[in-house]
Amino acid sequence: MTAAAYTSNRSSGLRDFIPRLPAGVWSLSGFSLLWFGGIVLPLLAIIVVSFLQGRGLKINFDPTILQYKRFFSYGGGEMLARSVRIAGTVTMIELLLAFPFALWLAKGCKNNTVRLLTFTALTVPFFLSPAARVIVWRSVFGINGVVNQILLGVGIVDEPVLWLIFSEFSVHFGFIGAFFPTMVWPIFLSVSLIDNDFLEASGDLGASRLRTLLHIILPLALPGIVAGFVFTFIPMLGDAVVASHMGGNNVLMLAAQVQSLIGVSNFLVAAALAAVVLAIMLAFQVLLWLALKPVGGLAGVFASLRR
Amino acid sequence: MDWAPTGTGIILGYCVLFILYFPIVMLMILSFSGEPLTGIPGDWTITWYEDVIFADIARREGEAYGSNFRIGDPLLLSIMLAFITSAACVIAVLIVGPVLPRIRWRGPFLVGFLMPLMIPGIVGGVGLFMWYRLVIHVKMGVWSLVLAHFVWAFPFALLAMLVVASRFDTRLMEAAEDLGAKPWQRFWQIEIPILKPGIYAAGFFGFLLSFNELPFSIFMRAGQDTLPLYLWIQSGAHNTTVPLIYAMSTLVTVASVGLTFLAIRLAFGGQNANK
Numbered sequence: 001m002t003a004a005a006y007t008s009n010r011s012s013g014l015r016d017f018i019p020r021l022p023a024g025v026w027s028l029s030g031f032s033l034l035w036f037g038g039i040v041l042p043l044l045a046i047i048v049v050s051f052l053q054g055r056g057l058k059i060n061f062d063p064t065i066l067q068y069k070r071f072f073s074y075g076g077g078e079m080l081a082r083s084v085r086i087a088g089t090v091t092m093i094e095l096l097l098a099f100p101f102a103l104w105l106a107k108g109c110k111n112n113t114v115r116l117l118t119f120t121a122l123t124v125p126f127f128l129s130p131a132a133r134v135i136v137w138r139s140v141f142g143i144n145g146v147v148n149q150i151l152l153g154v155g156i157v158d159e160p161v162l163w164l165i166f167s168e169f170s171v172h173f174g175f176i177g178a179f180f181p182t183m184v185w186p187i188f189l190s191v192s193l194i195d196n197d198f199l200e201a202s203g204d205l206g207a208s209r210l211r212t213l214l215h216i217i218l219p220l221a222l223p224g225i226v227a228g229f230v231f232t233f234i235p236m237l238g239d240a241v242v243a244s245h246m247g248g249n250n251v252l253m254l255a256a257q258v259q260s261l262i263g264v265s266n267f268l269v270a271a272a273l274a275a276v277v278l279a280i281m282l283a284f285q286v287l288l289w290l291a292l293k294p295v296g297g298l299a300g301v302f303a304s305l306r307r
Numbered sequence: 308m309d310w311a312p313t314g315t316g317i318i319l320g321y322c323v324l325f326i327l328y329f330p331i332v333m334l335m336i337l338s339f340s341g342e343p344l345t346g347i348p349g350d351w352t353i354t355w356y357e358d359v360i361f362a363d364i365a366r367r368e369g370e371a372y373g374s375n376f377r378i379g380d381p382l383l384l385s386i387m388l389a390f391i392t393s394a395a396c397v398i399a400v401l402i403v404g405p406v407l408p409r410i411r412w413r414g415p416f417l418v419g420f421l422m423p424l425m426i427p428g429i430v431g432g433v434g435l436f437m438w439y440r441l442v443i444h445v446k447m448g449v450w451s452l453v454l455a456h457f458v459w460a461f462p463f464a465l466l467a468m469l470v471v472a473s474r475f476d477t478r479l480m481e482a483a484e485d486l487g488a489k490p491w492q493r494f495w496q497i498e499i500p501i502l503k504p505g506i507y508a509a510g511f512f513g514f515l516l517s518f519n520e521l522p523f524s525i526f527m528r529a530g531q532d533t534l535p536l537y538l539w540i541q542s543g544a545h546n547t548t549v550p551l552i553y554a555m556s557t558l559v560t561v562a563s564v565g566l567t568f569l570a571i572r573l574a575f576g577g578q579n580a581n582k
Contacts, residue, residue: 024406031402032416039458040419042438043426049437059441097323100316120567121324127515127563128331131539132556135549136330136337139346146346177326184320230425238427240522241539255429255522262433262526271437274430281425285418288425 043278050275054268067272076257076273083254084280086168087236090175094183094232095225097176102187102224103217107199122181130241134174137246141165166248174246179236183228190224191217226291230284237277331560338553355554362551376551378537384449385534389518392456396464396513397506399457404468404505405475405498421462428459428522436526447529455523460516464509471505511570515563534559 051063109115125133140146141164148160163169194217202212240255261270337343341350363379403420407413423431432455439445483493521535542552
């Protein structure tokens, strides 16, 4: 279907000089211009800014890699590696937890009430205040928190356990709960779209459960897995709340680093940091593109919904 | 299906959901407890809720009050931003949604529109801040918060709309045209009713995503605090206001859950389940 189908047959004097496109295409062009000029260009411009010099709000247009040198000499590399490592680990854990769950939800669960309740449970946290979701863990895991009270009371330990909060353990733990739905949803959607006939045919032809899983479900669910990876890993990498509430100063991650750089008006080093993250994300985009290519790209995913 | 996973996988999934909901439910219980910071419920009271409401009223009337928790301005700002973002998302998806699935070069558009999903919010926020503040020297203000929230919510709203718009049968529009319907009639009487679930979803995403947005807001503001920002800053400080944050977060959570249910009913209430 082409846009020309919308074109009106009537024409008046002025309209003969303007390409006869429907109103929809004009307004899309206008909005796109604003979006690309006001959002996409600024976000890409950060890469250019990161190669400039200056102090505070003044910048000189004089290319340099000084900001990158500074960033890495301040221990930025370690911070970045830690952030990517923690977000990557938790994302892999989420994938292992979410895939069987999503598969069951899409194809195994036949009870409508359970399905509806689980859907709601997976939707609601998405719209909750980020701080509200983790703030309580401090009272639970803190030195005088519930867990330590119980452990001391029962006599399992003699002194409060300190690594329960403000440690890498607590950061991982805080992330696992918060980012489960973002992994389940895309996998659930992609598995739901798999035709049941394929699965039955595979079984009828004598394939084992494992074979059906590896050769039918996994390839067809790949767009969902990649989307889940992206929707989980990327927000986790930039999360400002879990790392600061559960990790304190012991587990410094990306968001805290960006904030402290901006806080001391070190804008250009912050730009270098942002540019490095953008580069990682661009690599991700390529990965996503490659993963979605077999099904005709992102646009193809939506085309498949039209059936 | 005999190959669908059973047992461990399902139980583990619900365990994670428990880890997700435990702190939220605990927050609500503790907000009614006398000593919420110990993590142990009990000694039931509504004093924290009274403080949340009266501390700001007292401050506005110039009276002294035990707590300096002032929730009024952030709350009003967040509600205003949520309404503006919601309206902006509805208008934007109505512009983009119906046309995008039908143009040939939709790939680059889609990548551009969904770009904020590919960038951590904190980096997106700092990127926009750098451009507007450092490069073209514009002062931050409410406008920049609106922009930031729109950037965050629009990709989600667009995805919801595209799911609906991709199923849109354009032959309906041609039939309407053949039958003599004017463009605005086709828009109001065919497109809008069919796209309704997408419109509701866009408005709902816009509202709630803006209302709870944090990473972009950190940089795209000029002095004002949004509600999540205020709660986050206050909860980082180890002082007497933390119990009030429990109470306020409970109120926000209840409102968000209520809105979510309302939106699910609005979007799907009129239709029968198609499975």
